[in-house]
Amino acid sequence: MTTALIVVDVQNDFCEGGSLAVAGGTKVAADIAAFVEGELGRGTDRSFDYLVATRDRHIDPGAHFNATPDYIDSWPRHCVAGTQGADFNPAVADLPFDAVFDKGAYQAAYSGFEGTIGGDDGGEGLGAxxxxxxVDHVVVCGLATDYCVRATAADAAKHGYRTEMLLDLSAAVSPDRVPQVxxxxxxxGVVVAG
Ligand SMILES: [Zn+2]
Structure with a gap:
């Protein structure tokens, strides 16, 4: 089995102080960094073969942004390309990602499978x-549990990968909805751990 750990959208705007902060986002960033560094330290015994990340990276995503957002389909401006809010949280910024997939340049994009290397430049997509x-096994964690992590894990299962989601290394916009998610x-078909 070949495993990829997919770190979803651990960006400044989704962490405390950001424009669309998820409660616990900063802690999740630190916990993911500690987990990854611990695993890398195990050498060939580590639990994943590849480490990849996704980023929300918006240029003009239309109705995804709204001055009076409903926090369901519309959101305050976040992760605008070229802003500090779109950057990785500092805790994960220096992790040795094998590839980074940007999504959402001109429309809402919740699933990492909508992302490509280089974003709108038409680079290779996550699935390809x-x-x-x-890779036949993916493990998904990050921000936010009830949006992009959920969509990425659901897509992975749909595409036929054996899929696991790490609840302890994710944080939700609406924690009340987590049991339903x-x-x-x-x-x-996703195995939810933690
Ligand atoms: Zn977005």
């Missing part, structure tokens, strides 16, 4: 990259 590296993912 995973297949080119013979977990149940939906389990129904889609």
């Amino acid at each position: 990259w995973l297949d080119a590296h013979d 977990v149940a939906g993912l389990q129904e889609a």
Whole structure:
């Protein structure tokens, strides 16, 4: 089995102090960094073969941004390309990602499978990259549990990867909804751990 750990959208705007902060985002960033560094320290015994990340990276995503957002389909401006809010949280910024997939340049994009290397420049997509590296097992964590992590894990299962989601290394926009999100993912075949 070849495993990729997918770190979803651990960016400044989704952490405390950002324009669309998820409670616990900063802690998740630190916890992911500690987990990854610990695993890398295990050498060939580590639990993943590849480490990849996704980023929300907006240029003009239309109705995804709204001055009076509903926090369901519309959101305050966040992760605008070229701003500090779109950068990785500093805790994960120096992790040795094998590839980074940007999504959402001109529309809402919740799933990392909508991302490409270089974003709108038409680079390789996440699914193609995973297949080119013979990945058959993905482990998903990051921000936010009930949006991009959920969408990425659901897409991974749909594409036929054995899929795991790490609840302890994710944080939700609406923590109340997490049990419902977990149940939906389990129904889609995702193993939810933590
Ligand atoms: Zn967005």
